[in-house]
Amino acid sequence: DQWHAILVACVGMLVYILPSLCFFMPFRWEEERYTDGVKWKFLEHKGPVFAPPCDPLPSNVKFYYDGKHMKLSSSAEEVATFFAKMLDHEYTTKEVFRKNFYKDWRKEMMSEEKSKITDLNKCDFSEMSEYFKAQSEARKAMTKEDKQKIKEENERILQEYGFCIMDNHKERIANFRIEPPGLFRGRGDHPKMGMLKRRIRPEDIIVNCSKDSKHPKPPPGTKWKEVRHDNKVTWLVSWTENIQGSIKYIMLNPSSRIKGEKDWQKYETARRLKKCVEQIRAQYRDDWKSKEMRIRQRAVALYFIDKLALRAGNEKEEGETADTVGCCSLRVEHLTLHQEMDGQEYVVEFDFLGKDSIRYYNKVPVEKRVFKNLQLFMEDKEPEDDLFDRLNTSILNKHLQELMDGLTAKVFRTYNASITLQQQLNEITNSEDNVPAKILSYNRANRAVAILCNHQRAPPKTFEKSMQNLQTKIDAKKEQLADAKRELKMSKYLLEGEIEEQLMKLEVQATDREENKQIALGTSKLNYLDPRISIAWCKKFGIPIEKIYNKTQREKFAWAIDMAEKDFQF
DNA sequence: TGTCTGACTTAGCAGCATGTGG
DNA sequence: CCACATGCTGCTAAGTCAGACA
Numbered sequence: 001d002q003w004h005a006i007l008v009a010c011v012g013m014l015v016y017i018l019p020s021l022c023f024f025m026p027f028r029w030e031e032e033r034y035t036d037g038v039k040w041k042f043l044e045h046k047g048p049v050f051a052p053p054c055d056p057l058p059s060n061v062k063f064y065y066d067g068k069h070m071k072l073s074s075s076a077e078e079v080a081t082f083f084a085k086m087l088d089h090e091y092t093t094k095e096v097f098r099k100n101f102y103k104d105w106r107k108e109m110m111s112e113e114k115s116k117i118t119d120l121n122k123c124d125f126s127e128m129s130e131y132f133k134a135q136s137e138a139r140k141a142m143t144k145e146d147k148q149k150i151k152e153e154n155e156r157i158l159q160e161y162g163f164c165i166m167d168n169h170k171e172r173i174a175n176f177r178i179e180p181p182g183l184f185r186g187r188g189d190h191p192k193m194g195m196l197k198r199r200i201r202p203e204d205i206i207v208n209c210s211k212d213s214k215h216p217k218p219p220p221g222t223k224w225k226e227v228r229h230d231n232k233v234t235w236l237v238s239w240t241e242n243i244q245g246s247i248k249y250i251m252l253n254p255s256s257r258i259k260g261e262k263d264w265q266k267y268e269t270a271r272r273l274k275k276c277v278e279q280i281r282a283q284y285r286d287d288w289k290s291k292e293m294r295i296r297q298r299a300v301a302l303y304f305i306d307k308l309a310l311r312a313g314n315e316k317e318e319g320e321t322a323d324t325v326g327c328c329s330l331r332v333e334h335l336t337l338h339q340e341m342d343g344q345e346y347v348v349e350f351d352f353l354g355k356d357s358i359r360y361y362n363k364v365p366v367e368k369r370v371f372k373n374l375q376l377f378m379e380d381k382e383p384e385d386d387l388f389d390r391l392n393t394s395i396l397n398k399h400l401q402e403l404m405d406g407l408t409a410k411v412f413r414t415y416n417a418s419i420t421l422q423q424q425l426n427e428i429t430n431s432e433d434n435v436p437a438k439i440l441s442y443n444r445a446n447r448a449v450a451i452l453c454n455h456q457r458a459p460p461k462t463f464e465k466s467m468q469n470l471q472t473k474i475d476a477k478k479e480q481l482a483d484a485k486r487e488l489k490m491s492k493y494l495l496e497g498e499i500e501e502q503l504m505k506l507e508v509q510a511t512d513r514e515e516n517k518q519i520a521l522g523t524s525k526l527n528y529l530d531p532r533i534s535i536a537w538c539k540k541f542g543i544p545i546e547k548i549y550n551k552t553q554r555e556k557f558a559w560a561i562d563m564a565e566k567d568f569q570f
Numbered sequence: 571t572g573t574c575t576g577a578c579t580t581a582g583c584a585g586c587a588t589g590t591g592g
Numbered sequence: 593c594c595a596c597a598t599g600c601t602g603c604t605a606a607g608t609c610a611g612a613c614a
Binding site for chain 2: 609
Binding site: 233234235266356358394457458520527 | 582
C-alpha cells in the first residue's frame with residue numbers, strides 16, 4: 001500500500017511536471033505532429049480584449065453645421081470623431097471617401113440630425129480635430145510616472161490576455177486586441193474607402209477553445225455569439241468584419257510552435273521544388289509549342305511566375321476592392337510588346353498594380369516563343385480583356401499539384417527568393433572583409449531578393465536629411481583622419497587604424513542606406529527567405545545572429561536557429 | 571466547372587520606444 | 593542628460609489556396 005501510494009504520487013508529480021518541462025524543451029518543433037488535420041488537443045485562453053469605449057466630447061468642443069453649433073447624438077458624434085481624426089489626411093478630400101463616409105454616418109444619425117445635415121461640405125469638424133491634436137500632445141507631454149503607469153497597465157493586460165495554452169505550451173497570441181471602430185481606408189484606389197468599420201461587440205465573437213479548458217468569460221452582461229471546439233483550425237477567436245464581409249481571426253504569434261512548424265514546412269516544400277524545378281521548366285518550355293491554347297497560356301503564365309516571381313493572381317470581384325492583378329489576372333493593357341528595344345529583341349514591358357496597389361514596372365527580354373505566344377494571346381482583344389482567357393489560378397494550381405506534391409504558384413516565389421539569397425551570398429561574400437562589409441554583402445543579397453519580389457516602400461520622409469547627416473559625419477571623420485595623420489608619431493598607427501575603421505563603417509552605412517532608398521527588405525526576410533540560409537551564413541563567417549535578426553525575428557526563427565549548421569545549403 | 575467561403579500567409583506603414591551621439 | 597533619428601512593433605488590409613457546394 002505504501003509503495004502504491006508512492007507510485008501514485010510519482011505519477012501525479014510527473015503529470016504535473018511534464019507540461020512545464022515542455023516549456024524548456026529546445027527542440028519542441030521535433031515533437032510528434034498530429035495527422036488528419038488536427039491542430040491541437042488542448043487550447044485555453046482568456047478571449048479578446050475589446051476596444052475601449054468612446055468617451056463623449058467635452059461640451060466646449062463643438063461641431064458646426066453651416067456655421068451654426070449643433071449638438072450631436074452620441075452615435076453620430078462617435079462617427080464624426082473618426083472623420084475629425086483623419087482631417088489632416090489627403091484622402092478625406094477624396095470624393096469616394098467623403099461619399100462613403102457620409103452615407104454611413106447618416107445611418108448613425110437621429111432623424112432630426114438626418115434632416116438637418118444634408119451636405120457634408122457644410123460640416124465643420126475643426127474643433128474636434130484640434131481637440132484630438134491637443135490630446136495627443138498632452139499624451140506626449142505626460143510625466144515619466146504617468147507614462148510608466150500606462151506601460152505597466154499594458155503589461156498587465158498582455159500577461160492576462162496575451163498568452164494561451166496550446167498542448168502544454170504557453171504561447172504568445174499575435175493580435176489579442178479587437179480592432180477598434182473607425183473609417184476604413186483600403187490601399188490604393190479602394191472603392192470602399194471612408195466606410196464605417198463598426199464596433200465589434202462580444203455578441204459578434206466566436207470563441208474557439210477545447211472543451212476541457214477553462215472557457216473565456218464574456219464581459220459582464222454580455223454573451224459570445226458562439227463557443228466552439230474545433231481543433232482542426234488554429235484560431236482562438238473570430239468575427240465577421242462589415243466592410244468586405246470577411247472573417248477576421250485572432251491567432252498565435254509567429255514564435256509559436258504551430259506557426260513555426262508551418263513555416264518550416266513551407267521552406268521544405270520550396271526545397272523539394274529545387275529538386276524538380278529544371279524538369280518543370282523543361283516541360284513548360286515544351287508546352288509553349290502545344291497545339292492547345294489553354295496549355296500554352298498555362299505554360300507562359302508559369303514562365304512569368306517562375307522568372308519574375310509574380311503572384312498567382314486570383315480573380316477579384318469588380319467594385320469590391322482596388323483594381324489590382326497578379327499573373328493569371330493580367331489584362332492586355334498591362335503589357336506592351338516590343339519586337340526590339342534598347343538593342344534587345346523580344347522585350348515585354350509590364351506595367352500594372354499588384355498586391356497593395358504597388359506598381360510593378362519591368363522591361364523583360366523573353367524567349368522568342370513566349371513573345372510570339374503573347375502576340376497570339378493579345379490578338380483581337382480589347383485592352384481590358386484578360387491576357388490568359390483560358391486560365392485561372394485554380395487550373396494552374398491543379399496542374400502544379402500534379403507536377404509535385406504540395407506545389408502551388410506561391411512556392412515558386414519562396415523558392416526563387418531563397419535560392420537567390422543563397423546564390424548571392426555564396427557569390428558576393430568575401431571572407432577577408434570585416435563585419436560591417438560582410439553585412440553590406442548580406443543586405444545586398446537580401447536586396448536582390450526584394451527587387452525580384454517587387455517589395456517596395458515609399459522613400460522615408462526624412463531620407464534626404466538623414467543622408468546629409470551621414471555625409472556630414474563622414475566628412476568630419478575624414479577631417480579627423482587627416483588630423484591624426486599630421487599628429488605626433490607615438491600613438492599614430494593605433495589611432496589612425498581606429499579612425500579608418502570608423503570611417504569605413506560610416507561609408508558602408510551610407511552605401512547601404514542609399515541603395516535601400518525605395519526597397520523594403522523586411523517582407524522577404526520575414527516571409528520568403530529560408531532563415532537557415534542566413535543562420536548558416538552567420539555561423540560560417542562569424543557574424544553574430546543579432547546583426548541579421550532582431551529579437552522578434554529571432555523568436556520567429558527559433559526553429560531554424562536550433563536547426564541550422566554552418567554548412568546548411570538551401 | 572464555376573462560385574463561395576474559410577483559414578491562413580503576406581504586406582506596407584504609422585507611431586512609438588529605444589538607442590545614440592552631442 | 594536630452595533631443596533626435598532610427599528601428600521595431602503593432603496593426604490590419606490584401607493576398608493565396610483548398611474544399612464545400614451547386
